[in-house]
Amino acid sequence: MNPTIARLAFRALVGGWRGIVLIALPVLLVLLAGLLRGLTGEPVEPDLVMVEVGLALVVPLVALLAANGVLGPEIDDGSVVYLLSTPVSRYAVAASKYLVAGGIAALVSVVGLLAASLAGGLDGEWLLVSLVTGGVGALLYTALFTAFSAATRHGMIAGLLYITVLEGLLGRLLTGLRYVSVRSVAERLGEAASGVDLGGQDLSLTYALIASAVLLIVGVGAAGWRLQRFQLRGDE
Template structure:
């Protein structure tokens, strides 16, 4: 990983309006949990905090914004050629940008889900599970969305379709889709680490770990390959 490229990617993420949007998403989740707790006077459902709102909506959106923020705009406007003119491996460039986006999205997602769990009044075990789920999900989603951002000019739209349409709609209609779902991988690994029961964590732990590794390697690797191809053809 190249620290200079990672630092520049972090600056691009946090130094623009995108940074306020990234921060706003976890805060909205915390405010929602606190509001529900205040209105009902009872502890908020842990499943609602982690799964229905946190993992299903907030974590993917944070990761999508972060991944597209470090890679998408440069490919769209062609400014990535200046970065590619440096004697740095394209795979190192992709890994550095992914690492920056993953760190930001993991911190915001993990902190946001844990804070929402606390605001919702759930027990400490579920607070830990929320933090773990937010971090794991953010890292995996960021790798996937880096792949989509590198693969198409419409990476934001493709990411939204995957997270909010395919995972939400197909997961409820086709039980087999959980074997292709980042959310399901995240839940299974979280269930093992935090010792909690999650609804989609019905796949094997070994499969979830291997699938998560595949998502990471394929996401970062394809982004590096795409950057290499971009330089050779010069057609973007």
């Protein structure tokens, strides 16, 4: 990890509209949970608020914004060539940017899910679910979306297609896609830690752990490989 690159990535991510949107997404989740509890006078339905909104939308969107925020703009405007002209390993660049994006995404996701659990009146098991699935899910999504961002100018669109089409639409129709679903892996690990049924029991715990490690390594490694082949004259 390069401290200078990490510091610049942090400033680019938390400054401006990206920082505001990153915070706004979990805040909206907390408000939704609090509103539903206030209207019904009972704890919220966790499958609806925490799973279908929190895990399925808020966590991946936060990770997508974070991953694209630390690398995407530099590729879009061509300023990445100045970064890559320095004597710093491309893999170190990718790893530094991933650690910043993943760390911020995990922090925002976990805090948002924990706050939503409390606002919704859920029990302690859901606090543990929020901690594990929010943190693990954000880190895995960020690794995947960092690779997308390095591979194409349209990393944001590719990430949205993955979330909405592959995990959202096709994931409901084709059960086999759970093996390439970050959400399914995160839910399985959350189940193992808390005992709460999140619908991920079809995956073995061993597979979930191995898939997590592979995605982290391949995602960041692929981003570094792509940067290593980025032409300084600007091939994008």
